[in-house]
Amino acid sequence: MSTLIHKLNETRRIIDQEIDRVLFLPNDLTSRVIEAMRYSAIGSGKALRPFLVLTVGKILNLPISQAIAIGTALEMVHVYSLIQDDLPAMDNDTLRRGKPTTHIQFDEATAILAGDALLTKAFEILSRPESLPDPTIRCKLIFELSVAAGTQGMIGGQMMDLIGEKTPLNKSQIEQMQSLKTGALLKYACLAPAYATHSSEDVLKALSQYADSIGLLFQITDDLLDVEGSPEIVGKTLHKDGCKSTFISTLGIQKTKALASQLAKEAKESLSLFKDQAHDLEEIIQFILSRKK
């Protein structure tokens, strides 16, 4: 596990370096929004999504520079979603990744613009010939990212989450919400390297099953941390009041933990195709299952 932590930190460093490179500060009045983007995106967070891109990319022989471009774009979309989730009109949170949320550190209008700009920049990165040489692959990656981030993906999940604050959702609705809200981008992280290397249907199917399992597992452990974690360690505002529809509010803690174990087992099984190349992807399952933040 300590090797995995080291690899995650190394990914964080690589992605930070790339974000630093693409988000250069202009010497004019627009610089404030770029400062807010840099504040939100650089130097904190587990870099789980870029790590998945780089790890699957390595298995599928995707050139590292292309994996970095995809991972950076994806991390920007993830950070945009965090900035917006934290806004007063959404979760109204003040702490994220161990520091003040973007609208607290800057102001609400700047936070909204910084989120928008990170989303926009992600598509800019993926559209550049310097990122990936084949324009058909670039378009495929843009298309799949827009679907994963849009109403059929993350935004759809956020909408359901908001509705779930007022009306209790049933187990199948919670599963759909989580699969859209968190699962869609994690799935993109696992599948994007396969799109970029024209991988076979078998590979796509295996990665898709793995991504579905760890996506749901990730959200369940998130819910458990909300109930059992401490904000100092988790590094963000926790929601212990239970006003949201979660697996825990529907199944209770014990059944939720049993579901987590079952998902971890399924995730591991889905990797059989990759044999001894799957080591890091297997470690990620254990990492998510036992995470404290």
Place this chain on the structure above:
Amino acid sequence: MSTLIHKLNETRRIIDQEIDRVLFLPNDLTSRVIEAMRYSAIGSGKALRPFLVLTVGKILNLPISQAIAIGTALEMVHVYSLIQDDLPAMDNDTLRRGKPTTHIQFDEATAILAGDALLTKAFEILSRPESLPDPTIRCKLIFELSVAAGTQGMIGGQMMDLIGEKTPLNKSQIEQMQSLKTGALLKYACLAPAYATHSSEDVLKALSQYADSIGLLFQITDDLLDVEGSPEIVGKTLHKDGCKSTFISTLGIQKTKALASQLAKEAKESLSLFKDQAHDLEEIIQFILSRKK
């Protein structure tokens, strides 16, 4: 001019039909955000940007289906910017295009998500092979749209606008702000059909000059309407308190009107290359100059 109004209305109808087609309502809890997108994007607004795309596209022999795809994506980015501009943390407006703003009609969180989703959908549309067959052109259009909408374009202009509410901007800063905030997307409307048809440098230069002039003209007439218009006709909240940095607050009304006439003259001159094909683009200049909403 009545022919132009007819053509603008016809463009509105075509784009509405396309938005209606691509934003179909799912039968689940995500439908609320799509309702908000449809509410904001369909049936109102001048459709000036799509009209420019269709008109320039016609001059350059761009197939109409491709022009509609580009125009629809661009209109979605424009509407996303309006939804966000109207938010309580930004201009806090309650009236837009003659009806309640999105956050008033729905709620703030749904409005934020609807804006995000429209931006995301725009990139989805441009990435689809059904929209434009050549993937290199699709990537070019996505790249240019992301630049026009991002920190070097619209978002940069919005950031300057926010700063200008607290610190007075000088004339050159106001010009930069307006050129980014409104000009970048109008320029994209004029240049996208040229990118999509591999037009010559001469054509790009002429369209670029035309776009710069009408972009600034459009913003100046917007400022004049804020001071001289009536909200019933303009259809949105007006800002008569002068807390913003505008050409009028810097130059006064008479000099601002003189600048508008000068820009209209320059816009017309830039069209000489297109000879008698430029009729609709010439009428647009007059339309912007004399608009009442």
